[in-house]
Amino acid sequence: MAMTGPMAKGEIVYKIYRALTYGLSPLLHLHLHWRKLRGLEHPIRGRERLGRPSLRRPSSGPLLWFHAVSLGEGMAAIPVIKFCSQRRPDVHILMTTTTVSAFEVLKDRLPANVIYQFAPIDTPAAMDAFLGYWKPNWIVIMESELWPNLIIGASKCGIGLALLNARLSAKSFRHWSRPVLFPLMSLLLPKFSLIAPLSSVQAIHFQLLQAPPFSIKFSGDLKYVVDEYEQKDTRHIEYLQKQLSQKQVWMAASIHRGEEEIILGVHNVLVQTHPDIVTIIVPRHPQHGQEIAEELQKGGQNVALRSQHKELIPGTSIYLVDTLGELRQLYKLTPIAVIGGSFFPGLAGHNISEAAAAGCAVLTGHHVGHFSHMVREMQQYNSLSVIQVSGKLELEKVLMELFADAKILESRQKAAKEAFHALSSAVVSNAWDVLNFHLLRNKC
Template sequence: MKSGLVAYKIYRALSHGISPLIQLHLRWRRFRGLEHLQRWPERLGQPSQPRRPGPLVWFHAVSLGEGMIAIPVIKHCLQRMPQLNVLMTITTLSAFEVLSNRLPSEIILQFSPVDTPASISSFLQYWKPNAIVLMESELWPNLIMDASKNGITMALLNARISEKSFNLWSGSVLLPLISLMLSKFSLIAPLSTEQGVRFQLLQAPPYIINYSGDLKYVIEDIGLNESGRKNIDNLRHQLSQKQVWMASSIHRGEEEIILGVHTVLMQLQPNIVTIIVPRHPQQGREIAKKLELEGHNVVLRSQHGRLKPETNIYVVDTLGELRQLYTLTPIAVIGGSFLPGMSGHNISEAAAAGCAILTVISGRHVGHFSHMVLEMQQSNPLSVLQVSGKLELEKSLIDLFTNTTLLEARRRAATEAFCMLSSNIVANVWSLLNFHIFSGLFSEMKLHNITAKTMSNEAS
């Protein structure tokens, strides 16, 4: 414990010393369009909305994916505790752009503070959270230690730590620090038993580690506006006479593999449309521009163009629509695993939409999503098809397009596996939060209600 405190003091001094450089870096990111033009000071702990009276729980997620898995938990908490204030923070601008218009109005949305002593102190002093719920792998020393010093209970949901980070934290230099940080949590709910073992090896107290299921199975459809729904329905109509497949969450370099497969399929299925959904919108625009220069007839989603008879590639350069887009295709190839060193992506949304799911294995496993692939295959062996590379992917897609019985069997298997694995997860998480985190808040909320009622009676 003493060596952990020494390591933390060194980290705190270093993070304080480089604070001016971090501010300059944020301004540079703002100039490049990577931070919000008006609200970037929130990253320094400066609030832009009022702190409402009463108990407040702070949910923190980095990007859109982590934010989406927090929403079902937040909604369940608000149903059980309607008087609860919820503050949600995210880090990325893309997550803010999607969530700011789609979160329930009672949730306060802010950008998260950077992990410098001044920013964290300013943030905590203003918002005064009664509890903090961190999503997945947000382990920041100043945040965790300052929250503990202020008596704020903390939970880590869908907790995971990558193999690279595990190797880093488990070294003799950083192990005392991570052990100290993990000891400050009241609850760690790992997304898999393998992840739970990693946290135990990092010396997290065993009694705070409780498995509840992977929250990525319960990502909700946070909905589109009327215009968005009409647009999806219109696209569905345009694709109704086509053979459709989708390659989603594609990273740079993976599009070359997808386009190669597309060329082979076109020779056998001239009526085919390939939907490409890159991880980042700008990448989609680059792919579309390149394909147009090569003479392909491409439609870019943000331009809302209609598919022509000769259109065979549809490129998505928008965010927050993946769940709806999966409903347009019977087959989904999930990216992020085509090239060595990649960690894969969430397959549950495709399963929820009833897609036949394919993943490409470039190495031993698909990063931290390997447990999801394994769970679904154990639930139903036909639910996820793993292929070894481009040639096997081509063969598998041809089989699916030419064998309707096989395609329907795989679609049905994915849906059944998803339904089985997604049941009761939010209820399990609520039970854990209620026991480890919220039990103390109920008494505070009752006290707050009694005080408010007394003041109201006195005023009248």
């Protein structure tokens, strides 16, 4: 029976998209090369981005492909991957991401039997080659990686599709609701056997974009789950902990360019009443660490860079972490964590759960974007669990209060940790239950 309405229009839009991605393939290959020159693609595994494998597919048995765009989504997938690996040892697992930073961190955290590849770009040639080689039985996409050639190609091959931690920001929802793109979404979303949204608001977004109601099942936010991973080499962390043990400490994590000026302004006020204070700054993009350090030093600050294992000599009051994969360990060294990406419009916030799990008092700005539901849920559980501030003056005021009163600080730490544990319990098993029931069980 011929399709009518939005789905028929969606087929037309998809044919245009496929033709464009086919025609623009040479330019996309040049773009990947340009990214490689800038250090944004892996220096020797670039062929994987074109759908050309660097590892062998297991010769027999079903294969489950987890795809996450970058580090945050990849970290959220790991507990489910481990759960799947334990419950279904007969299933081979393939993990893909698109960023080098995700690769550098995840390669040491994934179970040894998980195959890791960089995800192919969404051109017909790359995606068809990838699907044709790996022949996955199921694909689990994390959050919002809705690539048309991937989804349509998988559907034509009879591959089961699931969207975990499914989300669409208000901006993305408006984008996909446009008359030109709405038919394409109407074509793509019905291909999913399972869509597990982060919240009821997200569920409504997906339903308005024509996701079948039967495919939508709640499992909880996987970014609440902090994967238990032991750092292989903790000597430097332990040494840093020893250096910080007699000092007042706070940390500003996942700081975007421009936000360090707010942090520095607050630091300059705090140091007047707490001369032994150390401010730990963790840039969202570690490659900017040296640049930020030089700017701070020009302003008269004595900065120690993590990558150089600089000691906190007397007078060093800013410790700048320009490395990857240590954030969770660093949270354990500080009683207070300010989460960046939240102080300016246009930023999307960052995950607050790791700081809460470590027992930090959690502070953030108001521009929390993708994590607004997490902030709201934690505050609903306990209003003291996440403190939101509007800028430098409010951040300064709250920090002064926390450093001045140990009981207030302890109550904020306890509130954050309790809210995290209450909301994170059973999330992974719920995700496994809906995934197993609605996808794996029906596609063996």
